[in-house]
Amino acid sequence: MKQSSPNAFLDRLFFSDHNNGIFSDKTLLQDFEVHDVIILAPVAESLQGIENETDIPWNETITSDFIASHILKCSSGLGYGLYGKTKQFTTINGKTVIIKNDFVYTDKGFSSVRHAKLLYDHLYYSGDINRPPYLIYFLDRPLLKSCFDSCTRIPKSLSVSKSFEKITNFQQIIRLYPLISQKVKQILTNSLKKLRSLEESSVLNLDNIRQIIENTVISVINTFKSSRTSSIKNLLKAEKFSEEDVELLIENYVCDETHDIVFFYLLKINKERDKELMDSIISMEYIDIHQIGLPIINSEIIDRISDAVNCFKQLEKRRIPSERLTVLLKTVQFLVTSTVKITKESQRNKNYNKNMFQDTSNFLKNNLGGDCLIPMLLLVLIRAKLNNLETNLVYITHFSFLNTHRGEESYALSSLEAVLYHILHQRDKLKMISDCNIILWNSIKSGDIDILESIFKKQHPSFNSDINGDSAIMLGIKTKNISSITFLFNQPQFSSEFLLNDRDIEGSTLLMVAIKLEFKEAIDILLQKLKTCSNQKFFNYLTQKDYSGKTICHYLFYQPYLIYELGPHLSWKSRDKQGQTPLFSLFMMHNHLDYKKIAMDAIEIVQLIENNNLNVDDHFDNNGNSLFHIINDSECLSKLLSCRGNINKRNNDGFTPLICHIKFGRSKLVKIFLNDKRTDISAKDQNGFTAIHFLVQMNLETMNILTEIVNIEERTSYTGSTALHIAVQEKSLDCIKYLVKNRSADINALNYKGDRPVDIAKDQEVVDLLDEFAFFKNSLKKQGKIARVVRILFEDDSSIKFIIKSGFELNLVDFKFLYKCLVFQYSELWVPSLHIDFLDPCIIPSRPSKSILSAFLNCFDNFLQILLQHSVFSTDELLWEFVTVPQLYTHLTTERSQKKFLDKDKDRQEKLMSVDEINDIDFFF
Known part of the structure; x- marks a missing residue:
């Protein structure tokens, strides 16, 4: 059968006939010894496809020049340099490449500058057993610009770039x-x-x-x-x-x-003027939106003012007049038009960027008039509390020389000037209103009923709200003062209609706030009042959402007794802005003291509403997590598994519920999933990890269950790591011991980069543990003395050291010395040979060959094991000095070997009979 390789490059190089010519080591490589070349092979995936214009498969366009440009010359006399350093190589067709870190860069002789990443290396053995292997490094892409590039359509916007950066200021020009x-x-x-x-x-x-x-x-x-x-x-x-x-x-x-x-x-x-303005603003800081003369007040107006306050605060962070003017324009735009909105999340975080201050033209269209703008801007200035307002106005007005103020700019500046004038000249009136407000709010907080009665006899402040936008009754609930709450609920101004529509700045209703604060007395009074409304109004109230998208049902974990009382009237499938349903929110409360009870009660209520037909797939968040992912109680999970739903549903990270619970170490839940026949134990996340690769998060009991039904040598999709590799990365000593001792994990398993677990270990304790396992591997049944080559180290000068258990470092010269001494001392015996016909592992200093290191390790360990099992060599003091003495004194060892050889030769001669002592018959035979 004709040999071939799935890699088109290697197939052309070693096996295939192409255009009646053989691209093989007999042609391109015939003038080079195996040790004189390094082959850089693009991975098979980079050579697949069809050329667009000719419809010719890419692998059929590989030429001898293409292959020769990927074969490096490395003569034996070439210096290797220091480990990790950059190095230049010449290809067999005279081009040069530079290898730095993990990348190969084209240099002289190539038509364009390209680079490719070194992925891993491999030793390729040809059919001739007497021939040493070729060293092959695999690249993620070819080095030559060829037909491969014509198949990739690069957008013009990506392929063409300007020679200079975008000019946004004069500094860039004069620079x-x-x-x-x-x-x-x-x-x-x-x-x-x-x-x-x-x-x-x-x-x-x-x-x-x-x-x-x-x-x-x-x-x-x-x-x-x-x-x-x-x-x-x-x-x-x-x-x-x-x-x-x-x-x-x-x-x-x-x-x-x-x-x-x-x-x-x-x-x-402007020092005095600025101080007078700030004193005035502070004196009227408790002015309410209902007291500034607005003809209309609704939630949109309140939102506009809140957005404008956050915007106006950016004025202090701007330097030049034009930037400050832009902030003022944007502030006015927020107030007078509904075309610009900022999300509540941005509003709360004050997360504004420079893009927000662009395109402020045409803002007078479809906006509110000056009668609304002046009082709204007044409230913005009071709530923003910025210093140096007069100085800022002067700076903007008098230092914009070239900017002839257009209509909207003049309108904004004149409005600001009018508000500053109003603040100074209406100070006493506004201060009096502000003082009355603070007395009302303080009396509500303290529960001073006498003051409250006197205030409500003189005026009707039911629509007044404090600086946070809370009404009197909302403030009473938030301060949890039952005296104030009782008084306020008995006032005729607080009708059922008012209670239904009252919200705070976060959009929470009175009942939501009372539930979140666990204010049971207020909850009972509110429910008693609200139930006097029609059923339609009451049920609509229960389904109202706050600005985060949550309903009352989302907050029931604060007051679990309401699950049964209000549960049948609530919407359990309503989603908040995170995509969570009320049932999902309840299941997320893992630290709740009554977690199991509220979860079980919620399941029962939903089952009751849905006629025992709860579908778990209806309840998931924006991250793709289902109830199976977040449940944290074994009994609740068992009850949930009896409902409809996909127990192998992946979230946005690709985690199934099983993997998710393994990651969080929930052993009881993992056992339940493993005992369910529907569970897919081989499912992978988006990184190619299966359940076995999260073993480090498990306890011993769960490890036993999982490893009995899963192959522990299963690889991750992208890195090729086994469970042992990951346990080593996580420095989990218990997991490492369990995998090797209890499950006989392969300590020499290689990932896709050619790394064994010990190669990626960073912790010395982990390294020592793996060395011990390597030492005792396949040696437990042996009697007598034991020694093994367990690991190889790189030195800065590119030399390599072999670690012999227990821990001594020896080099290549030491092994050769041992071999020569044994051959000399035991010339009559067969001594195992050292097959070390490889390139130096550091031939590419920045990326030493792991395949050659592995070959070295196997070679020297096999050599050592044969000597230790030999009846003669195993008793020789030279061998045991080699494996137990930290430093070999070669001159003393050589003298001793020569003396032993001479003594043995002398003893052999003494045992021989002389010719005179042999009779004729003995001599004949």
């Missing part, structure tokens, strides 16, 4: 032109000197500062225009910059460079 940069910096230096002289000459005022900065901007613009070269023009043309755009970039640059001193002077000039 490219040092002469212009030097002139601009000189102008700035002179301007800064003039600014400092203002303070010294006592003429520090706004007009003087503004004049200096304006002159600086004009000077830089003129300098740049006069120095503009053809390359600058091409750059601006490529970026599509107009004259106005460049001038605005220059203005922003000058303002940024002078910001620190200019803004400092403005602060000094």
Whole structure:
């Protein structure tokens, strides 16, 4: 039968006829010894497919030049260099490559610069048993740019890139032109000197500062225009910059460079005004949205104000006037239009980025009028509590020289100026309202009924809310003051309609808040009040969602007694923004003291609602986890397994429920899954791991159950690791001992990189343990002395050391010395040979050959084992000195071997009979 290889490259090189010519070692490699070449073979996957234009299979386009470009010359006289260093090689067709770390880079002779990753190495033995093996390193892709590339359509956007980065500021432009940069910096230096002289000459005022900065901007613009070269023009043309755009970039640059001193002077000039504004804002900080004169108030208006407050707070983080103006425009846009919305998550996290401050044009369309904007902006300024508001307004208004304010910009600035005026001139009135509010809220928190009665006799503050947006009754529930709650519920202002619609800033209803705070008294009063509504309104109330998408049903674990009381009226399939149903949320409460009870009660209620037809597949979150993944009680799991549902459903990480519980060490649940015939124990996650590869998370009992039904040598899909490899990575000594002692795991199993478990061990205790197992492997039945070669180490000079148990380091010279001494001393006996006809493992210093190391290890260990089992060699002191003495003294050992040889020769001669003592008949025969 004709030999072949599944790899097209190796098939062409060693086996196949192609175009009536044989690409084999008899042609391309015929002038080279095996030790003179290294073969770089692209993996089979990189050579599969069909060329687009000709429909010819790729593997049929492999030429002799292609193959020769992947065969490196490495003559025996070539220095190997230091372990881990970069090295240059020449191919057999005269090209050069550079190997650095795990990558091969093309160099001289190649038409283009390419690189490929070294994956693993392999020793290839030809049919001739007397011929040493070829060393093959596998690459993830070919080194030559050939027909393979014509089959890959590279998008133009990816294949073409600009020679310069995107220009966003003037600094980037002058950085490219040092002469212009030097002139601009000189102008700035002179301007800064003039600014400092203002303070010294006592003429520090706004007009003087503004004049200096304006002159600086004009000077830089003129300098740049006069120095503009053809390359600058091409750059601006490529970026599509107009004259106005460049001038605005220059203005922003000058303002940024002078910001620190200019803004400092403005602060000094407006110090009193800024302080007066901040004092006024603090005095009215408890103003409520219902008290600022808005004609309409709803949830959308409240959301707009909240978004605007978070946006306006960004003003302090901006430096130049144009950036601060953009923040103001965006703030106004939030208030007057509903076209811009920010998610609640972003609102709470204040997670705004620069993209938010773009495209602020056309914001006056379909928006609220000034009658609404002024009071809303007032509330924004009060809640934002920014310092130096007057200074910021002056800086934005007076230091935007080239920006002729358009309608929306002028509108925003005039509105801000009007609000600042209102704050100063309506301070007393607003302060009085604020003080009344804080008295109301404090009395609710403290439960002072006398003050509450006096307040409610004078006014009807049922619609007032505190700074957090909580109504009086919501505040009473959150402070858990039963006296205030009882008083407020008895007030006619708090009707059933009010209770149904009252929400806090997170969208939670009164009943949700009471349940989350475990305020049973408030829950009972609320339910009593709400049940007076129609059934339709009451049931609709129970299904309302907060801003996280949760309903009352999602929070029942806070008050488990409500599961039976309200459960039949709730929606158990309603999903929150994480995709969790109420049943899912209850099952997630693993630390709840009554976890088993609430989980069992919830299952019973849902079964009751769904006529004993609960489908587990209806309850999963956005991560793909089902109830089977998150359950944390054995009885609940057993009950759940009796329901419909896929017990092997994978989540988004590819974990089945079995793997998930193994990862978290839930042994009882793992046993239940393993005893269920529906469980797929061979299922893999997205990294190719099966249940056996998570063995380190299990206890001994679960390990026994799983390893009895699963192959412990099963490999992961992508790395080829066994369970022992992973136990070594995790430094799990107990798991390592269990796998090797109890399940006879292969300690020499190789992953796809050619690593044994000991090769990837980082912890010395793990290494020592694996060495012990290697030492006693196949030696337990032997009598007498034992020694084994268990491991190989690399040194920095690329030499290799062999670890002989117990732990001595020996090198190649030591083994050769032992062999020569034994041959000399026992010339009449057969001495096992040392088959070490391999390349140096460090021929590629940055990626030593693990296959050669493995061959060395087997060779020297077999050599040692034969000697130890031999009746003569096993008793020789030379052998036991070799395996037990840390350092060999070769000169003394050589002298002793020579003396023993001479003594043995002398003894042999003495035992021989002389010719005179032999009679004729004996001599004849």
